[in-house]
Amino acid sequence: MPPAPGDREARRKDVSEAVWRVLADKGFGGLTLRAVATAMGVSTGMLMHYFPTKRALVTHALDLLEKDTAQRPRRAHPEPGLATVRAMLLDILPLTPDDTARNRIWVSSWDLSLADDALAAEQAGRYARLRSTMRPHLEAARDAGELPATADPEQLAATAVAFTHGLVVQALFDPDRFPLDVQTAMVDSFLASLARRQDPSDD
Amino acid sequence: MPPAPGDREARRKDVSEAVWRVLADKGFGGLTLRAVATAMGVSTGMLMHYFPTKRALVTHALDLLEKDTAQRPRRAHPEPGLATVRAMLLDILPLTPDDTARNRIWVSSWDLSLADDALAAEQAGRYARLRSTMRPHLEAARDAGELPATADPEQLAATAVAFTHGLVVQALFDPDRFPLDVQTAMVDSFLASLARRQDPSDD
The missing domain is CATH 1.10.10.60 (Homeodomain-like)
Known part of the structure; x- marks a missing residue:
């Protein structure tokens, strides 16, 4: 039966x-x-x-x-601008055991994806979508004066995605060196460095 | 015989x-x-x-x-400070076919290393050594006024390593989006954002 x-x-x-x-x-x-x-x-x-x-x-x-990944709990997006970019970056990082397991599996999947053209294209598409989701918030931040007027939202989105994924890898290998508060402080300092206005003498 | x-x-x-x-x-x-x-x-x-x-x-x-990796050709280190950090970051990135192959193999090795405590510890040690090699140059940059006086060299080293390794991953999956000149421009903008002095009104 x-x-x-x-x-x-x-x-x-x-x-x-x-x-x-x-x-x-x-x-x-x-x-x-x-x-x-x-x-x-x-x-x-x-x-x-x-x-x-x-x-x-x-x-x-x-x-x-x-x-x-699609169903994971996510932070609220307070308003368009850097606060939302911050929420997006924190949503990626391995800050909880569930987030750590998911990230560990993603990093592991890269070996497989790099060896398979179709999977590599999917992964490239995933990064492009992530940058596209972030870009309007970087534009809003620039237009609101949170970022320098010369800021390039597309480049900054790529830089933010790179920083976050590299931090994922460092934190997975060395969780004692990169606990939740260190990762969070690094995100905040990273965003603060983007936000800093050019010194007038550099113009 | x-x-x-x-x-x-x-x-x-x-x-x-x-x-x-x-x-x-x-x-x-x-x-x-x-x-x-x-x-x-x-x-x-x-x-x-x-x-x-x-x-x-x-x-x-x-x-x-x-x-x-140990024997790869490397850029000269011009002088202590940000110019040397720049050379170190560019030495990591997949800017040539040989660099791309080596990075692709490193990223692939992470699956293996994360599943093996001894290999994971080796990888964590490798990142720690890389940060240690970079830190004196960030200190020199701070002391020479290339970075804000409030800059935290240990945190900046971790941020620079994170940014660079995350860019490696993005560039491996999407080489058309991240050719040599784009990766180089991202490194330069990243270093420029670290170098920017705090606006006096933020103090």
Whole structure:
């Protein structure tokens, strides 16, 4: 007798949770049918009903990562301008255990994505969308006088995304050196340095 | 008859070059004995004389990456201060094909390193050393008035390393958006924003 639909749904959830645990612990390099089966306490054969191939498992893992990222809790966006850019940058950083796991999985996925043209293009698109979401707030900040009149919002968006993702990597490798308050202070100093007006003698 | 020492040395070099090509193309996720054997046009069995296990192959690959990084050509360090920080940041970025391959392999290695406590500690140590090398130049810049008197060299070193490594990742995924001149302009704007003096009205 086939399992009742409710059981199947519950089992799917168990599988996804096990995939996530393996990814958070061992990354994509450690994501195998055997590792997921072990994490669930089931046989590899059972798991192959869900993932007939390694490729199917990786696709499901990337899908989970997308969904988890889209559904993560985010800070409110107070008003157009630097305060919203700050909220966006803090939303990216590994400030909580959940954020740390998600970031660790993202960083791990880069090895895979760089080796696959389609995945690399998706990742480039993700960065471009992030810059596009940030740019109007940098324009608003410039127009409101929060940034120098000479500020280039497109370049600053790329710089802010670079700074934040590089901080993610440093914090993942050295969480004791980069706890929540240090990461937050770095974001605030970074934004303050962008905001500083050019000294008149430089004009 | 065993191969002459010269032959053995030449063969070792061939093996290392094949490992590098596989890493630059497919990352650590694609580094297998079979892939290296195929890149060399030899049998997997032949290659197992050099690498009896996958682990031995990975260790050799990490070793190659360290050596290539240590031996890469670097810019001269003009004088203590921001000009030297600039040279250090440009030395990290993927501005040439060789720099791009090396960075692509480093980013790929993060998946592996995050899953292994000893490798993660090595990577954290590498970032700490990079910050330590940069810090005296940020102190010199502050003391020479290139940076605001309130500048925190340790924090700025961490920010500069974060910015640069995040730019590496963006540039690897989207080389058309981040060619050499764009990366260089971003470094210059980033350093200019650090250098800007606080507006007197903010004091």
